[in-house]
Amino acid sequence: MFNGRYGIDKLNTAMIFSALAVSVINVLVPDVTASYIFSIISTALIVFTVFRMFSKNYTKRHMELQWYLKTETSVKQWWWGVRAKFLNLKEKSKYRYYTCPRCLQKLRVPKGKGKIRVTCTKCGNKFETRS
Ligand SMILES: [Zn+2]
Numbered sequence: 001m002f003n004g005r006y007g008i009d010k011l012n013t014a015m016i017f018s019a020l021a022v023s024v025i026n027v028l029v030p031d032v033t034a035s036y037i038f039s040i041i042s043t044a045l046i047v048f049t050v051f052r053m054f055s056k057n058y059t060k061r062h063m064e065l066q067w068y069l070k071t072e073t074s075v076k077q078w079w080w081g082v083r084a085k086f087l088n089l090k091e092k093s094k095y096r097y098y099t100c101p102r103c104l105q106k107l108r109v110p111k112g113k114g115k116i117r118v119t120c121t122k123c124g125n126k127f128e129t130r131s
Contacts, residue, residue, distance in 0.1 A: 005056060006057075009061070018045055019043075019045035019049070022041050052064070095109060095111060096110075100123065102123055111131055114130065115129075115130055116131050
């Protein structure tokens with residue numbers, strides 16, 4: 001049956017899983033119009049997957065796969081960027097930043113320690129502050 005047919009690739013697998021995910025969302029959404037749209041999307045995904053599986057046009061299917069892989073990579077990169085930003089913010093909220101009054105070196109101090117004595121890492125200047 002798969003003789004000369006394109007079969008399964010990463011894009012087909014992704015589309016089947018997306019169709020499943022959309023169907024699950026569809027069950028959870030009570031709105032009729034949204035539900036209608038979701039069923040169209042999941043049906044279209046399945047139809048397109050089946051079409052690609054039985055297709056004999058390897059060149060076109062391969063181009064679609066390349067497009068998908070490229071898109072997946074950029075989405076992943078975007079996601080890692082968002083994640084890094086978020087982790088950076090979380091890290092920042094744990095610390096308080098001071099500037100040494102003598103040499104203007106930026107100093108990082110843990111938050112919520114009460115009154116503390118800060119020693120400048122650059123010039124050794126000591127000053128008291130609240131964190
Ligand atoms: Zn200093």
